[in-house]
Amino acid sequence: MNKEDQVMMDVRHLYNKMAWINKLKMEDSLKGYQSTEVHCIEYIEKNADSNVTKLAEAFYMTRGAISKLTKKLIKKGLIESYQKVDNKKEIYFKLTEKGREVFNIHEELHQEFRERDKIIFDQVxxxxxxxxxxxxxxxxxxxxxxxxxxxxxxx
Missing domain, CATH: 1.20.5 (Single alpha-helices involved in coiled-coils or other helix-helix interfaces)
Incomplete structure (x- = not known):
């Protein structure tokens, strides 16, 4: 196997291990929420004036799929839409209090994972x-x- 193939295989294995071990804790702490929903909430909180176009580009999804996802999040009471005074055409999203709670749980989990893995990063x-x-x-x-x-x- 050449070096490029080895790097790609090792990165894929590393990502899969990380996803698997993190998924257990995430699913337990964020019951009732899909990964895509939680990451959409995260993006909206961390990026001002998030809209369908920005979300579609960030997640490599179609605008239609993002529209469906954001409607679902609105229905669950996690996000709400708004318009700017100077731009009544574009619709933006922001978190509700319930959405912020989900965001905070997700952030706390990531901090826990960073602490778990700190031993490795300290060696580099x-x-x-x-x-x-x-x-x-x-x-x-x-x-x-x-x-x-x-x-x-x-x-």
Missing amino acids: SDEQIEALLQFVNGYSQHLDREIEKLALERD
Whole structure:
């Protein structure tokens, strides 16, 4: 197996392990909420003036799928829509008090996971982290360009 394949396989295994171990705790603490719902709540809280277009781009989903998701979150009382005084055309979303509670539980879980994994990050130098971030960012930018190409081909 070449190095590129090994990196991809190891990253996939690492992500799957992390997702599996975190999922157990997340599902227990956030019963009744799907992962996509919780991550949508997180995005709305962390990004001002979130709308369907921004959410669709962030989650690589269609605007129709995001509209369906946000309607579900509104129905559950987790988010509410609003319009700006100077822009009555666009609809934005913000968390309700109930949505903020879900957000806070999710944040506390992530802090718990960071504490659990701190032992590993403490063993890595700043230079190693910087090199890893440089690789991840470069690869992400490459994939962004590939996604743009695919979008242009479909138009």
